[in-house]
Amino acid sequence: MSTLLSVEDAHVSYGKVEAVRSVSLEVGDNEIVTIIGANGAGKTTLLSAIMGVLPLKGRVAFAGENLARLEIEDRVALGLSLVPEHRELFASMNVEDNLELGAFRMSKARTAAGFEHVYMLFPRLKERRKQLAGTLSGGEQQMLAMGRALMGAPKLLMLDEPSLGLAPIIVAGIFEIIAKLRQDGVSVLLVEQNAKAALQVADRAYVMELGEFVLNGKASEIATDQRVAASYLGFAESAAAG
Incomplete structure (x- = not known):
């Protein structure tokens, strides 16, 4: 599988406050990758910086192009698109x-x-x-x-909290569409607080805490990690272990 999006050692700051630090990730062709984490972890900030809304220190490459000097419109023309949290x-x-x-x-x-x-x-x-x-x-x-x-x-659709404020039956339909996008040849980078739904649909996952990735791997393996289960899936560690 070839790499579509590559982020290396990304740092994003609001003034003197570093909201994202030393973050690296990849999204491949026809792949769904999710970033899970609590509110304020830096997930939305990272997506905004990849899109070019916020300045980013580090390297971001998309479809073989270095995005450093490209405006948002040029990133869209390359096939990168963001659906923001507030639509x-x-x-x-x-x-x-x-x-x-x-x-x-x-x-x-x-x-x-x-x-x-x-x-x-x-x-x-x-x-x-x-x-x-x-x-x-x-x-x-x-x-x-x-x-x-x-x-x-787009070649890559970045989705920021698509389930926010929606009824469970609507959320299920949205995630069915996300899965179908991969079949249609669109890769997805998904930021989502509904960690259970995100991990079910994704191929790989990154766990973000306080601006850094603390864990990454196959989504199926992340879903069974005790700390992830206790923190984001609503299970007690003992239940996850059993």
Whole structure:
């Protein structure tokens, strides 16, 4: 499996406060990688820095390109896309117009194919295509945020807390879509507080605490680690051990 995204010795600071330090990770082609950890661990900060929203010290390479001097728009053109935690939709625009904004670099033919693909993944969006984004339910807004990112035909989709505030049945549907993206040839870097769901869908996982990775490996192995089970999966260590 070839490496799509490579982050080496990343440091990200807010003023004098170092929020991410000495972080390295990789995401391969057709791979789902998750980063789990508590609130404030630095997960969102790391995704923002990879996207170019925040300055990063270290090296980030994507699709063979060093991202150091590339603006956000150029990173998107390479095939890197981020769905932020707060979705950042245009509430006064309808679903279809929000989606079309995600395809601003695409030809008419590619845009049409994008709509077809997104509506296949999210039939609810097709039903709501003329509805204002601000009137959608939380789950529908998450679908729209993901759909808008997919309109740009990304090679790697970074998702920041896609299950936040959603009902369990909606969360299950979102994670089914995440698994399907891999089948469609899209890699995923997933930041998620619902560690159990994330570890079930991911190939590999990194555990982040206080700005650093303290553990990484196959998701199936991370899920059975006693400390991870006690801290993030809601199991007591004795239960995990048994």
